Amino acid sequence: MPGSARVSRIIDLDPFILPLTGLLPSASLDDLEDVRELLAGTHLDYENATLHLAVQSHLVRIGGRTILIDTCVGEDKPRSRRPDWHERRQTGYLSRLAAAGCRPEDIDLVMCTHLHADHVGWNTRLENGRWVPTFPKARYLIGRTELAFWSERAAQPADYPLNHGSLADSVLPVIEAGLADLIDDGAQVAPGVTILPLPGHTPGHAGLEIAEPGQPSLVFSGDALHSPVQVVHPGWSSAFCTDPAMAATSRIALLERAAETDTVLIPAHLRGEGMRISRMGARFRPRFCGCDGR
Numbered sequence: 001m002p003g004s005a006r007v008s009r010i011i012d013l014d015p016f017i018l019p020l021t022g023l024l025p026s027a028s029l030d031d032l033e034d035v036r037e038l039l040a041g042t043h044l045d046y047e048n049a050t051l052h053l054a055v056q057s058h059l060v061r062i063g064g065r066t067i068l069i070d071t072c073v074g075e076d077k078p079r080s081r082r083p084d085w086h087e088r089r090q091t092g093y094l095s096r097l098a099a100a101g102c103r104p105e106d107i108d109l110v111m112c113t114h115l116h117a118d119h120v121g122w123n124t125r126l127e128n129g130r131w132v133p134t135f136p137k138a139r140y141l142i143g144r145t146e147l148a149f150w151s152e153r154a155a156q157p158a159d160y161p162l163n164h165g166s167l168a169d170s171v172l173p174v175i176e177a178g179l180a181d182l183i184d185d186g187a188q189v190a191p192g193v194t195i196l197p198l199p200g201h202t203p204g205h206a207g208l209e210i211a212e213p214g215q216p217s218l219v220f221s222g223d224a225l226h227s228p229v230q231v232v233h234p235g236w237s238s239a240f241c242t243d244p245a246m247a248a249t250s251r252i253a254l255l256e257r258a259a260e261t262d263t264v265l266i267p268a269h270l271r272g273e274g275m276r277i278s279r280m281g282a283r284f285r286p287r288f289c290g291c292d293g294r
């Protein structure tokens with residue numbers, strides 16, 4: 001019997017292509033030769049040495065609640081240093097949400113695993129020249145540690161807006177509208193739904209865990225790992241991690257736990273639904289599966 005949670009992927013941008021060593025500076029293709037069959041094509045282009053990711057939200061319905069996890073890049077946002085994110089229009093994201101049976105006003109909770117620009121974009125949309133909350137009836141769950149970190153950084157002078165300006169256009173308008181709840185690690189946000197701290201990628205980075213009796217846990221793991229490449233090489237942290245060593249520690253602990261407990265990991269950028277983790281001696285391997293673990 002599957003659990004009662006129903007999960008849908010809402011794609012914003014796919015594929016999102018990055019140079020392998022641009023995202024993972026320690027990576028080398030030679031060290032990925034033995035997993036070519038597992039990763040080639042969907043996740044890794046061996047010829048061009050590029051990683052293929054997705055930018056997507058996960059829509060979860062559980063216990064009468066509708067939860068949207070991570071809100072991608074969004075539309076109209078000025079992101080001049082990343083052309084594929086810059087002032088996007090007619091992306092079809094809200095149509096894909098509608099196709100999953102959900103209007104913006106149906107979302108009860110929006111959870112941002114962290115406050116990078118590719119996880120908060122659809123928090124707001126442009127209306128008559130103002131950024132307004134896209135999900136008007138939702139409570140937006142924002143990590144207390146995470147918000148404090150970026151607010152402090154944003155107050156310092158810089159030659160280009162921090163996180164592409166996403167704090168100002170995608171986070172503060174939600175707080176000003178009174179829709180944000182600051183949350184702490186371990187908080188239960190709905191029955192069986194808890195915040196799982198996974199620090200390192202950013203200081204307040206956290207996943208969302210769904211635990212139902214008799215079911216393997218589902219962990220929406222945000223950017224604790226960006227690609228299944230990091231299951232095979234969990235020591236490879238991203239160039240965008242504020243604390244790469246801590247990110248690796250969080251990732252390895254998550255993988256160990258997933259391997260021991262049959263947890264289904266659902267990374268924010270996975271081009272696929274979910275994965276279970278197997279141990280092969282001292283190493284890990286992903287086993288791709290559905291969001292419900294099957």
Ligand SMILES: [Zn+2]
Pocket residue numbers: 116118119223268269
């Ligand atoms: Zn990300």
